Amino acid sequence: MAAPRTTVRFTDDSPEELAADVLVLAATKDGDAVRLVDGHGLSGDTAEHVEQVLATMGGEAGAEEVVRLAGVPGVAAPLVVVAGMPSGGPAPRLERLRRAAGVAARALTGRGSAVLALGQASPEEAAAVAEGAALGAYTFTEDHGVGKATSAKTPLGEAVVTGVAAGEAQALGAATTAVVDAVRYARDLVNTPPNRLYPESLATSVTERASGTAVEVEVWDPERLVQEGCGGIVGVGQGSARGPRLVTLRYAPEGAGAHLALVGKGITFDSGGLCIKPGASMITMKMDMAGAAATAAAVLAIAELGLPVRVTAYLCLAENMTGDLAQRPGDVVTMRGGRTVEIINTDAEGRLIMADGLALASEQQPDAIVDVATLTGACIIALGDRTTGVMSNDDELRETVTRLGNEVGDTSWPLPLPEEIRPSLDTHVADLKHTGERSAGASVAATFLREFVGRKGEGDDAPSIPWAHLDIAGPAYNDKAAWGYSPKGGTGAAVRTLVALARSYAS
Template structure:
């Protein structure tokens, strides 16, 4: 990962390979951000060249200028932040994205100074953008391709004027490392990452931390009545696992439960997907990756909130014991579910996890999953859908995502949806009407939310990351192609909000 430090030294004389500045999109093209501190001749040179090259200042635009007078760096990089009033999840997000775009453009360079302006919050966002933009998944490159691949930017300085009490660089590094770990898990091929090896990876990562783990294998899942996870996993030669992660600091202000969908590969089961639909299905464990990475980060950040995570891990395959439409499974807690479509497997593993989480009676349960294609139809590829049985919690989750720079949108859970899941032979079916599929899936999950000590439903929220969890298109901002680490920062910020 790129080595990062903060600096308040003069940017013009910095001994770095590249100096990164920000521009905005003005009426007549790119305009250097207000407050850029360069000698007058340097400012004139940069502005003239921005005009001559037709720079617009739009988001993700990167303009490289060499030989700028009065600047020690051999290269000046001007990165666009878009229109000043363009909608973004959070005010600092435009600079997080700009820093990421510039870092990607500086692959192969040794050093850079990012002078994008602003105070501590903006500096933190820039630092995160640099560290996330420098991500590269090169684990499985052959010798020839690995040798020719550009290494990410080696070292970066982020400008921050004045004194600051917080360890901004350290916090940004911890958050970024968590996102990068989630990305690595998602990008790892399914012949290498399967339920058992996923659990082993998290165990290694947690070793020496304040997070403890308990892993249930197939035999234990059978004993514990987790029919949802077992039913999905029974068609694979790679048996399922359920990993419970516990972070319980002294004086915890609250207790949260995070439940993550961990389908390490989704063929669709007997309701098999077309070949093109399987290409990205190694990403169907992105929810579990987000839960694992966020809890490890919360422990490192010493956030005074207890968090219990449930990683619901299975592989959905077509082996001779594969689950069939028409099967009836008994879930954790004893409810029976009629199987309709084996490609709607995620809600089955999640239901067991939510039922287990409910038994601890936490202050809130938040589950996260690449659950429905309907979420992509409704909200596109960059926005997560948020639903809840409590309006205040739904707003809290979307607000936390917004503060973290992740796009999220609250959706309703109409009561009439439940009737479409009535079954004549079981307590309920696991699918319902096709219309409103994102909400139908969430309504199924809500059925497994337990009661608190006063007999009221535990506060619960569902996050659907089917769109933003995996980027099949070109990289943008700090978001690479492939696994994105969607949801990690939102979960971290949510836990912080309880502190």
């Protein structure tokens, strides 16, 4: 059962006068007192009343705190909700606005409309509030049965964000909705169970989603993958009755001045192959295609926004199973471009399919390549559940991707590629093996991927194509409680980072 989606709208009308089910405000701690965040747009008497009630109720303006007030004088809405928005801390103001709006929206299921006046003082801040509200209200009810579906509350119907001039409202609404819809699409894909989402059906979903847009889609089936020498994707997928696919998305607007290539990991279910995972570790493995989901969603958003940048994306799709033809430790596969790889651990399958994608992307000689993958548990050990690890062969690109990720709310942190790791990939039976030393697992995997990034021009002395690797193993899927605007389940991690990166190349 498809859930309704929260719509967003911007206005410059007074928040006190707007007719809605709820008025949402934000509060912060000022010394020992709790006060409304500046820029709320309320009259002095109304604001003073709200702050007095908050003090009486013992509000602390904590990050996940929501206080409900009824019958606030001077306010048309019958209910006022005050979300906590702590000041300071590592999160920038835009992200704190997103999170506060998301917390409020999560508390407003079943409500038809809400006016949000969280102190946004610019179009960028207003967009952050709208984004947080729409993403915080997200629900996935596709697989609810009759009993569950009838009892589930619908998400907030409309988020009306104040503080935006009439002349800017329509364009800002369209741009915000394009990004929000992309994140929601990525979340939907990640949340879809693996008996319904497998390489072929994922390729079909992306093809249908791109129909009628400026994005062209091409799908390679297993036979074509063999013909094209994509031994990594073929090898990982050969243990499943559901064959692998490679989906290429092309967006090439007139006047594009730069070419960005994207590669997404799409393991629709990861059993670990013959090096099988423990049963408990498989429960969330439908999310192992989150990189491909984010990549596809980002390209569609970039096209909808009409950004003047050429984008080519490769979705590497396979199901890692234990069927009769499953690859074995000790097998040697030939990758796109002719390099041979010795298989060591069949549960390190993601880097194999990504290597074919990176080789294909390199053939196009783009200005930069960015890959997105739920690649290593080691990255979760290093950075936790909410932070993307960013690794790169180019200092400027690594810094740009990390900065943009943090600005848009995809918390990111750079990790190194130490030179001493590469020798651990050496083997006497092939050009290289796909796993190395046990320590620094995230950097080991990225070091393997770097081997398949091509050069700008001919010859061994030509510079490498700038490349960044985003390991989203932690933030791609939230199997704990919802927080901020992140629901339980798929989060849509990296979608906004990729859109922001495309914007930077477009400008």
